[in-house]
């Protein structure tokens with residue numbers, strides 16, 4: 001057997017404190033999962049969680065201490081940062097209850113759900129899919145995965161993003177509308193989760209645009225710092 005062309009390389013994320021690589025299956029993302037961000041996007045209340053996906057090869061893996069680089073993407077004049085807690089699934093399953101959700105978690109990482117906001121808004125207005133606004137190349141920078149045993153109290157962790165040293169987003173994971181376990185319950189009712197899935201759990205308020213040259217530095221207590229420059 002031979003391939004018609006060389007297969008795409010496996011996408012992997014390094015694991016903090018070990019030589020292991022986490023092979024990525026899918027990237028799920030939760031929309032509007034912090035109250036103050038839902039408000040700044042024009043929504044209120046606790047609507048049921050909703051999901052979109054990014055391709056696994058949209059990841060840009062950045063080693064701890066490095067500054068990753070992403071190219072300013074085409075067709076947009078409004079590239080927004082969304083700092084997010086990422087959950088790495090280590091054991092798959094469907095219809096996972098919130099009470100059992102933690103058994104399915106391998107670890108956590110800091111991620112950026114980069115968004116072509118103008119294109120996303122246009123698609124929303126027209127009732128069309130968000131793919132062009134969300135699932136573009138290099139739209140998902142991510143730092144290394146910290147195994148859950150070493151991650152500390154992620155449910156109570158501070159999360160922030162600075163651009164060129166100035167605060168843009170600052171909140172706490174305890175302000176998630178749907179917490180990690182509830183998110184896994186909802187998600188696994190709609191898709192069968194598999195080991196290797198990543199879940200971007202949503203962003204707090206303060207999303208805004210970046211331009212070429214800007215350096216984004218985001219962190220979540222216990223999970224390290226993610227540094228990315230737009231070029």
Ligand code: MN
Pocket residue numbers: 029030031032082084113200202203
């Ligand atoms: Mn997001």
